[in-house]
Amino acid sequence: MYKIIFIFIVAVLAAAPVQAQSLVFTAIPDNDETRLIQRFSKVADYLSSKLGITVKYIPVKSYPAAVTAFRHNQVQLAWFGGLTGVQARRLTPGAIAIAQGYEDTKFKSYFIAHSSTNLTQSEHLSSKLSGKTIIFGSKSSTSGRLMPEFYIREQFKIAPDQFFSRIGFSGNHSRTIALVQSGAYQVGAVNYQVWEQELANGKIDRSKVDIIWATPEYPDYHWTVRGDLDAQWGEGFTSRLRQTILDINDAEILATFPRSSFVPANNEDYHMIETSARIIGTLD
Amino acid sequence: MFNKLIPQNKTTRVISGFGLLAFLLWIISDITITTATPGAEFKLMLAGLLHPQWPPLTELAHAILQTISYALLGVTLAATGGFLLSLIFHLKIVRVACASLRAVHELFWGLLLIQLFGLQPLTGLLAIAIPYTGILAKIYAEIRQEAHHRHKPHLPHNCSVFSRFLYADWPLIKTDFTNYTLYRFECGLRSGTILGFIGLPTLGFQLESAFMQGHYADVTGLLFIFYGLIATIHWWGQFKFWPIYLSAAVYYLWPDISFSSSDLNWLLEQITPTPWREINNNFGNWFYPIISEQLLPGLWNTLVTGQIALVLSAGLALILYPLLSNHFGNSTTRLMGNLSLVIMRSTPELILGFALLILWGPSLLPAIIALAIHNGAIIGHLTGHHSNNIPLRPDAPKGINRYSYEITPRVFNQFLIFTFYRWEVIMRESALLGILGLHTLGFFIDSAFESFRLDVALILIIASAALNIGVDSAGRVLRQYLHLPKYRVIG
Numbered sequence: 004m005y006k007i008i009f010i011f012i013v014a015v016l017a018a019a020p021v022q023a024q025s026l027v028f029t030a031i032p033d034n035d036e037t038r039l040i041q042r043f044s045k046v047a048d049y050l051s052s053k054l055g056i057t058v059k060y061i062p063v064k065s066y067p068a069a070v071t072a073f074r075h076n077q078v079q080l081a082w083f084g085g086l087t088g089v090q091a092r093r094l095t096p097g098a099i100a101i102a103q104g105y106e107d108t109k110f111k112s113y114f115i116a117h118s119s120t121n122l123t124q125s126e127h128l129s130s131k132l133s134g135k136t137i138i139f140g141s142k143s144s145t146s147g148r149l150m151p152e153f154y155i156r157e158q159f160k161i162a163p164d165q166f167f168s169r170i171g172f173s174g175n176h177s178r179t180i181a182l183v184q185s186g187a188y189q190v191g192a193v194n195y196q197v198w199e200q201e202l203a204n205g206k207i208d209r210s211k212v213d214i215i216w217a218t219p220e221y222p223d224y225h226w227t228v229r230g231d232l233d234a235q236w237g238e239g240f241t242s243r244l245r246q247t248i249l250d251i252n253d254a255e256i257l258a259t260f261p262r263s264s265f266v267p268a269n270n271e272d273y274h275m276i277e278t279s280a281r282i283i284g285t286l287d
Numbered sequence: 288m289f290n291k292l293i294p295q296n297k298t299t300r301v302i303s304g305f306g307l308l309a310f311l312l313w314i315i316s317d318i319t320i321t322t323a324t325p326g327a328e329f330k331l332m333l334a335g336l337l338h339p340q341w342p343p344l345t346e347l348a349h350a351i352l353q354t355i356s357y358a359l360l361g362v363t364l365a366a367t368g369g370f371l372l373s374l375i376f377h378l379k380i381v382r383v384a385c386a387s388l389r390a391v392h393e394l395f396w397g398l399l400l401i402q403l404f405g406l407q408p409l410t411g412l413l414a415i416a417i418p419y420t421g422i423l424a425k426i427y428a429e430i431r432q433e434a435h436h437r438h439k440p441h442l443p444h445n446c447s448v449f450s451r452f453l454y455a456d457w458p459l460i461k462t463d464f465t466n467y468t469l470y471r472f473e474c475g476l477r478s479g480t481i482l483g484f485i486g487l488p489t490l491g492f493q494l495e496s497a498f499m500q501g502h503y504a505d506v507t508g509l510l511f512i513f514y515g516l517i518a519t520i521h522w523w524g525q526f527k528f529w530p531i532y533l534s535a536a537v538y539y540l541w542p543d544i545s546f547s548s549s550d551l552n553w554l555l556e557q558i559t560p561t562p563w564r565e566i567n568n569n570f571g572n573w574f575y576p577i578i579s580e581q582l583l584p585g586l587w588n589t590l591v592t593g594q595i596a597l598v599l600s601a602g603l604a605l606i607l608y609p610l611l612s613n614h615f616g617n618s619t620t621r622l623m624g625n626l627s628l629v630i631m632r633s634t635p636e637l638i639l640g641f642a643l644l645i646l647w648g649p650s651l652l653p654a655i656i657a658l659a660i661h662n663g664a665i666i667g668h669l670t671g672h673h674s675n676n677i678p679l680r681p682d683a684p685k686g687i688n689r690y691s692y693e694i695t696p697r698v699f700n701q702f703l704i705f706t707f708y709r710w711e712v713i714m715r716e717s718a719l720l721g722i723l724g725l726h727t728l729g730f731f732i733d734s735a736f737e738s739f740r741l742d743v744a745l746i747l748i749i750a751s752a753a754l755n756i757g758v759d760s761a762g763r764v765l766r767q768y769l770h771l772p773k774y775r776v777i778g
Contacts, residue, residue, distance in 0.1 A: 068486035075405030142737040187648035
C-alpha cells in the first residue's frame with residue numbers, strides 16, 4: 004500500500020501545474036468536444052512560438068463557464084460564439100473582438116426535420132411547423148438557438164414556446180442532429196457547418212432527416228481579448244496577437260476550429276447579434 | 288360510505304395515499320416516450336458498453352486527481368465545520384442554517400460559486416464543503432446525543448466539558464464518526480465527479496463531453512474507472528493515509544487558487560433583484576413573470592417527478608433487497624445482487640437520466656426512472672443489510688412465503704424509515720435533473736445562469752431549498768404519525 008501511496012505522491016508532484024505568467028486561452032469548437040487538450044495544445048504551441056510568451060489552453064465545458072472564466076481573468080483570449088462574445092464583453096468592460104473566422108462573416112443555421120413530418124425544403128419557414136416539437140442546441144448558442152429563434156419570431160410573430168408543442172435544448176449540434184434523426188424531436192435548428200461535416204462523415208441518413216430551411220446570413224464565432232493585455236505584456240501586444248491570429252495558415256491548426264482562415268473583426272460587427280438577443284429576451 | 292374506502296391501519300393509509308397520488312400525477316403529467324426510432328442509438332450505446340475505451344493517460348490522471356482532491360478537501364473542511372457546528376447544534380439558528388445549507392444541491396452551489404471564483408479549485412471544493420457541512424453538523428450532533436444518553440448517569444456533576452468529550456463521548460462515538468465521515472468521502476467523490484458537468488475539470492467533464500458526442504465507448508471506460516475508485520475506497524481511502532493525501536491535494540491545487548474581493552461585490556450586486564438596482568423599474572412587473580413562468584411550473588414538475596420517483600424507488604427497493612439478504616438465495620446470487628446494486632447506486636443520476644433521455648426523448652419519464660433506479664438500489668441495499676440482523680426460527684417458511692410473510696413485514700418499518708429519509712434527497716435530485724432539459728426547477732436555474740440573470744437564479748434556488756425543507760419536515764410529521772422510531776440513517 005505504501006508503495007502505491009508513494010507512486011500517487013510522485014504523480015501529484017509531476018502533475019502539479021507550474022506557475023508562470025502565461026496567456027491563457029479557451030475555445031469551444033462547434034463540432035467535437037472531445038480530446039480538446041490534445042487538439043488545442045497545438046494552437047497554444049503555435050501562439051507561444053510566434054508571440055514569444057507561454058500560451059496555455061484550458062478546456063471549458065459550456066459557454067457560460069467560458070464567459071465566467073474570461074470575466075475572472077482566468078482566460079484572457081477566447082474563441083466565443085456570437086452571443087457569448089457579446090455576453091462576455093458586456094460583463095468584462097474593455098474587452099474587444101479582434102478576429103473572426105472567414106466563414107463567420109456569413110454564418111447560417113439549418114432547420115432540419117424528421118421524415119415523418121413530410122416537411123420539405125422551402126423558401127420560408129413553413130407554417131406547418133406549428134404544433135411540432137423542436138430541439139435547439141445549447142441555450143446560449145448563436146447558431147443553435149439565438150438566430151433560429153429570432154427568425155421564428157420574425158416569421159410567425161409569436162414566441163417559440165407558444166408556436167411549438169415542445170421545446171428542448173440538446174446542448175450541442177451533433178446531439179441535435181442525432182435527436183431529430185431518432186425522431187425524439189420532429190424539428191431541429193443546427194449550425195450549418197456541423198451539418199455539412201456530419202453529412203461528410205456519413206453520420207446522417209437523409210431519408211430520416213433533412214434540411215427544410217436555411218436562415219439568412221449572420222456573424223458568428225470570433226476571438227475576443229480582455230482590454231488589459233497591453234498593460235500586462237506591453238504596448239501593442241493586442242495588435243501583435245491579432246496579427247498572429249490573422250496570419251495563421253497552417254491547415255492543421257485551422258482545421259481545429261474548423262475555419263479556412265481568420266479575418267479582422269470588431270465589437271460593432273456583432274450589433275445585430277446583440278439586438279436579436281434583446282428581441283428574444285436572452286439579454287436585458 | 289367513503290369511510291369504508293379509507294384503510295383503518297395508519298401505515299396502509301399513508302402508503303395507499305402516496306401510491307394513489309403518484310398514480311394520479313402519472314396520468315395527468317407529461318410522461319411519454321417520444322422517440323420514433325431510438326433503436327440505432329441504443330445499438331451504439333450497447334456497442335460502446337461492450338468495448339470500453341480510455342482517454343490519454345495524462346488527461347485521465349488529471350481528471351482523477353482533481354476529483355479526489357475536491358472530495359478530500361471538501362469533506363475535510365465540511366468535517367471540521369460540521370464538528371464545530373455540532374457542538375452548538377441545540378441553537379435553533381444553527382439548525383435552520385444547516386438545514387438551508389444542505390437543502391441546496393452541490394451542483395447548484397457549484398453554479399453559484401463559479402460566478403464568484405470562476406473555474407478554479409475553490410469552486411469545486413466549496414461546492415462540496417458547504418452542503419456537506421450542513422449534513423455533517425446534523426449527523427455529528429445526533430451521534431453525540433446518543434452517546435450522551437448512554438453515559439449521562441455515570442458521570443460526576445462537576446465533570447468539565449472537555450474531559451467529558453475526551454473520556455466519555457469520544458470513545459463511544461469514534462467509530463460512528465469515522466464511518467460516517469468516510470461514507471461522506473465516498474459521496475464527495477460522486478459529487479466531485481458530477482461537478483464536471485458544469486465545467487470543473489473532474490471525471491464528469493470527460494464523461495459529459497463523451498456523452499454529448501455519442502462516444503459511448505469512452506463513457507463506459509470512464510464509468511469503470513469511477514466504479515473502481517468507489518469500490519476500492521475502503522482500501523485506499525483509510526483515514527491513516529489522509530494526512531499524506533491532504534498535503535498532496537493542497538500542493539496540487541494550490542497554484543490555481545485565487546480570490547479577489549471585487550468578485551464578491553460583483554456577485555452581491557448581480558444577485559440583487561434587477562428592479563432594486565435600477566430606479567425606475569417596477570418590482571411586480573419583474574417578479575410575477577418569474578413566479579408564473581418559471582417558479583411555479585418548475586416547482587410543479589419537480590414535485591411530480593419526485594413523488595412518482597419516490598413510490599417507484601420504494602417498490603423497486605422491495606424487489607431488490609432480497610438479492611443481498613442472507614435469508615434468500617446463495618452466495619453466488621448474493622454476489623451478483625451486490626454487484627448490480629453497486630452499479631445501480633453508484634452511477635450518477637445525471638448520467639442515467641442523460642442516457643434515458645437520449646433513448647426515450649424529453650418528458651419527465653427519464654428523470655423519474657433514473658431517480659427510481661438510483662434510489663431504489665440505495666433503499667434496497669440498506670433494507671437488505673438490515674434484514675440480516677433478523678433471527679429466524681428453525682421452522683421459518685421458505686421462498687416466496689418467507690419473503691411475503693416473514694422478512695418483509697419484519698423489515699417494513701425500517702424500510703419506511705429509509706424511504707422517508709430518501710424523500711428529501713429524491714426531491715433535491717428531481718430539481719437537479721432539470722439541467723438535462725426536463726422542466727423541473729433545475730432547468731430554469733440553469734437557464735438563468737446561462738443568461739447571467741443571477742438574481743432570478745437565486746430566487747429559484749431559494750424556492751428549491753424551501754421545497755426540500757418542506758419535504759424534510761413533512762417526512763418528520765409522517766414518521767411521528769406512524770410512530771416510527773427516530774433512527775439515524777447512513778445512506
